[in-house]
Amino acid sequence: MAGYAFLAIAVLSIVAYFIGQSAGRRFQAQVGREVHSLPVYHGAFVAVWVGIPALILVLLWLLLQGMVINQLLLASLPDDMTNGVSSARLSLLLSEIHNVAAGRIFTEPSPAIVEAAERYAVWERIARWAMLVVGLSAAIVALFVARSRLAPRFRARNGFELFVSGLMIACSVAAILVTIGIVASLVFEAMRFFAIVPPTEFFFGLNWEPQMPIRADQVAGAGAFGAIPIFVGTLLIAFIAMLVATPIGLFAAIYLVEYADSRVRNVVKPLLEILAGIPTVVYGFFAVLTVAPAVREAGSAMGIAVSPNSALAAGGVMGIMILPFISSLSDDALKAVPRAMRDGALALGATRAETMMQVLLPAALPGIVGGILLAASRAIGETMIVVMAAGLMATLTLNPLDSVTTVTVQIVTLLIGDTEFDSPKTLAAFALGLVLFVVTLSLNIVALKIVQRYRESYE
Amino acid sequence: MKTREMATGQDEGNGTPASSGRSFAENQRLDREPNPLKATARDVCVFYGEKQALFDVNLDVEDRSVTALIGPSGCGKSTFLRCLNRMNDTIAGTRVTGRIELDGRDIYEPGLDVVELRARVGMVFQKPNPFPKSIFDNVAYGARIHGLAGDKSDLEEIVSTSLQKASLWNEVKDRLHEPGTGLSGGQQQRLCIARAIAVSPELILMDEPASALDPIATAKIEELIDELKENYCIVIVTHSMQQAARVSQRTAFFHLGNLVEVGPTEQIFTNPQDQRTLDYITGRFG
Ligand SMILES: Nc1ncnc2c1ncn2[C@@H]1O[C@H](COP(=O)(O)OP(=O)(O)OP(=O)(O)O)[C@@H](O)[C@H]1O
Ligand SMILES: [Mg+2]
Numbered sequence: 001m002a003g004y005a006f007l008a009i010a011v012l013s014i015v016a017y018f019i020g021q022s023a024g025r026r027f028q029a030q031v032g033r034e035v036h037s038l039p040v041y042h043g044a045f046v047a048v049w050v051g052i053p054a055l056i057l058v059l060l061w062l063l064l065q066g067m068v069i070n071q072l073l074l075a076s077l078p079d080d081m082t083n084g085v086s087s088a089r090l091s092l093l094l095s096e097i098h099n100v101a102a103g104r105i106f107t108e109p110s111p112a113i114v115e116a117a118e119r120y121a122v123w124e125r126i127a128r129w130a131m132l133v134v135g136l137s138a139a140i141v142a143l144f145v146a147r148s149r150l151a152p153r154f155r156a157r158n159g160f161e162l163f164v165s166g167l168m169i170a171c172s173v174a175a176i177l178v179t180i181g182i183v184a185s186l187v188f189e190a191m192r193f194f195a196i197v198p199p200t201e202f203f204f205g206l207n208w209e210p211q212m213p214i215r216a217d218q219v220a221g222a223g224a225f226g227a228i229p230i231f232v233g234t235l236l237i238a239f240i241a242m243l244v245a246t247p248i249g250l251f252a253a254i255y256l257v258e259y260a261d262s263r264v265r266n267v268v269k270p271l272l273e274i275l276a277g278i279p280t281v282v283y284g285f286f287a288v289l290t291v292a293p294a295v296r297e298a299g300s301a302m303g304i305a306v307s308p309n310s311a312l313a314a315g316g317v318m319g320i321m322i323l324p325f326i327s328s329l330s331d332d333a334l335k336a337v338p339r340a341m342r343d344g345a346l347a348l349g350a351t352r353a354e355t356m357m358q359v360l361l362p363a364a365l366p367g368i369v370g371g372i373l374l375a376a377s378r379a380i381g382e383t384m385i386v387v388m389a390a391g392l393m394a395t396l397t398l399n400p401l402d403s404v405t406t407v408t409v410q411i412v413t414l415l416i417g418d419t420e421f422d423s424p425k426t427l428a429a430f431a432l433g434l435v436l437f438v439v440t441l442s443l444n445i446v447a448l449k450i451v452q453r454y455r456e457s458y459e
Numbered sequence: 460m461k462t463r464e465m466a467t468g469q470d471e472g473n474g475t476p477a478s479s480g481r482s483f484a485e486n487q488r489l490d491r492e493p494n495p496l497k498a499t500a501r502d503v504c505v506f507y508g509e510k511q512a513l514f515d516v517n518l519d520v521e522d523r524s525v526t527a528l529i530g531p532s533g534c535g536k537s538t539f540l541r542c543l544n545r546m547n548d549t550i551a552g553t554r555v556t557g558r559i560e561l562d563g564r565d566i567y568e569p570g571l572d573v574v575e576l577r578a579r580v581g582m583v584f585q586k587p588n589p590f591p592k593s594i595f596d597n598v599a600y601g602a603r604i605h606g607l608a609g610d611k612s613d614l615e616e617i618v619s620t621s622l623q624k625a626s627l628w629n630e631v632k633d634r635l636h637e638p639g640t641g642l643s644g645g646q647q648q649r650l651c652i653a654r655a656i657a658v659s660p661e662l663i664l665m666d667e668p669a670s671a672l673d674p675i676a677t678a679k680i681e682e683l684i685d686e687l688k689e690n691y692c693i694v695i696v697t698h699s700m701q702q703a704a705r706v707s708q709r710t711a712f713f714h715l716g717n718l719v720e721v722g723p724t725e726q727i728f729t730n731p732q733d734q735r736t737l738d739y740i741t742g743r744f745g
Contacts (some may be wrong), residue, residue, distance in 0.1 A: 014681065341588055349574045349576075349601065358604075
């Protein structure tokens with residue numbers, strides 16, 4: 001029924017558009033240039049008037065209908081069923097009624113429930129039809145109101161533009177609200193976590209064993225929520241990734257900008273961009289099935305013990321994943337150095353290498369650094385590769401051949417399986433998420449600032 | 460260096476010593492003795508991909524004088540200028556045919572090192588393009604990459620004399636370590652000239668060096684060019700006919716990729732042989 005309502009409103013809006021447009025045309029025919037707005041704006045004005053209020057009305061109706069009917073149902077039930085009953089029990093009662101009405105009967109329902117279910121079905125039907133009728137009449141009333149306002153000097157364009165700017169404001173407000181909501185929930189849950197586990201323990205503790213069954217009275221004592229090993233593991237893997245990606249990406253960019261001829265560039269650039277398009281889960285595969293065993297075998301051939309899910313394998317593959325990032329941002333930064341700079345050096349008799357090292361690279365450095373920071377924030381926040389290829393045990397080590405775990409891996413494992421939403425184990429995920437968010441956000445802000453400042457200096 | 464020593468003999472032929480107040484007539488006297496040739500172009504054609512931009516250009520450039528290239532926009536002045544230091548090589552898909560000689564040596568012959576060539580042929584661009592380095596480092600750049608200075612004091616000597624020759628020294632001597640990009644447009648252009656001079660080039664190419672500058676800065680640059688020609692050979696592209704008349708001894712008029720006419724500046728501006736030149740200098744097109 002809601003679908004029909006939306007369809008009807010859409011059709012009415014289209015009709016309204018043509019009514020408004022033809023009115024606009026008629027005005028033009030009558031008074032020519034004196035008409036304030038073009039016919040399309042007359043049409044759009046009427047269409048908006050017809051469509052939007054009716055749409056809001058229907059949406060509100062859908063939102064409130066269930067609540068109102070439920071209240072009515074509860075009121076209609078015999079008093080002994082509802083008096084002094086907890087709200088949880090009441091909602092069970094309501095869902096039983098809904099189930100019976102929908103024909104999903106698990107146990108023989110009591111006669112009162114069956115009656116209520118019948119009432120529910122009737123009210124529900126009435127409410128839907130009422131919605132359709134109300135929505136359509138709102139649309140039709142709006143059509144007449146809007147049509148009656150049209151006149152040659154009527155500012156239909158301004159009215160429509162007002163609506164469009166309102167729409168844009170609403171969209172951006174929605175985006176901002178969602179962001180604020182996510183951050184607020186992170187902060188809120190993290191605060192609940194820190195109420196149980198003191199922040200000093202979380203930020204400075206060296207022992208992370210959240211999976212142990214912990215009784216409420218033991219939580220703060222054991223030192224099981226010290227996140228240092230996780231932070232160190234995250235930084236270790238990100239560092240290995242940067243160690244792989246930065247030189248390769250930078251040299252690839254230098255080669256592409258300054259040395260490669262256009263045929264090579266036309267092949268290599270898209271290939272690098274394909275790297276960026278590979279789903280991270282595929283990189284994860286590659287790390288687990290190919291790189292990790294290879295690293296391990298190489299290690300054993302040299303007589304070094306390598307953990308099966310070494311930081312080296314995960315970090316190395318992650319480096320390949322962020323490589324196109326660095327290469328394309330460095331490429332942009334190098335290309336953004338004005339050609340005059342390059343010509344100036346070449347005309348003085350500098351070789352291409354000298355031009356690159358002494359003029360182009362220093363000039364592009366801020367952009368390149370910005371790119372590297374952005375890539376680092378990607379590496380720190382990357383999840384799939386490490387979930388598949390890094391370890392689960394939080395060992396405090398800097399040895400790249402050992403298995404370490406990362407913030408993202410821990411968040412995933414903390415929230416997998418049976419969870420209880422007020423146990424410190426679950427809440428710890430929010431605390432970790434908050435830390436991750438703050439770190440990647442600040443990296444991004446710093447990087448964007450640097451890149452921006454650098455852009456300005458050439459404009 | 461040998462060419463530079465011959466300068467004393469030439470000065471008398473050129474009339475008065477360098478000064479800003481020199482009049483048109485003095486500067487462009489038809490009866491002045493021609494200088495030896497610094498560069499010669501024979502049947503030079505330039506192609507950008509399929510498109511031909513220059514058609515069989517034959518031009519001689521005299522040493523120790525200023526040669527001006529004039530002509531309507533898009534006629535190939537910059538293209539010809541860039542042939543002389545092979546900057547066209549840096550544009551993908553460019554092809555140059557014909558023969559260009561510098562001191563009798565073909566600059567497009569396979570064995571020639573462009574880096575060495577560009578050290579001998581300096582260039583100043585239309586828009587000042589100092590490097591984002593200090594004033595000192597800007598001027599010292601060429602000397603450093605070519606190893607012209609033995610030690611630090613040599614380098615300082617080169618920088619200060621170059622800045623003096625570019626008549627910028629007094630304005631910047633107290634701020635040599637501030638960024639070159641912080642100077643005014645006219646100062647930046649003189650900095651670029653100093654940067655070019657610091658490598659002791661024999662030939663200096665200037666592509667509309669004053670077109671981004673105000674009249675006062677322009678006058679300074681013109682004065683400077685006039686002084687520089689005592690020691691250097693200069694080829695300048697300009698859109699201003701007054702400028703060509705003021706600074707150059709010889710003028711070449713390009714039109715649609717052809718070199719239409721070349722001769723002493725006075726003759727080009729007072730008695731052109733070709734109808735197109737006449738139309739251009741009298742402002743009928745371009
Ligand atoms: N990089 C290039 N690629 C392709 N064509 C070019 C290139 N540079 C110049 N041309 C073409 O070659 C011709 C000559 O250009 P050039 O820059 O030499 O003219 P110009 O005389 O210096 O003009 P202006 O006075 O406007 O600077 C023009 O038709 C131009 O379109
Ligand atoms: Mg030009």
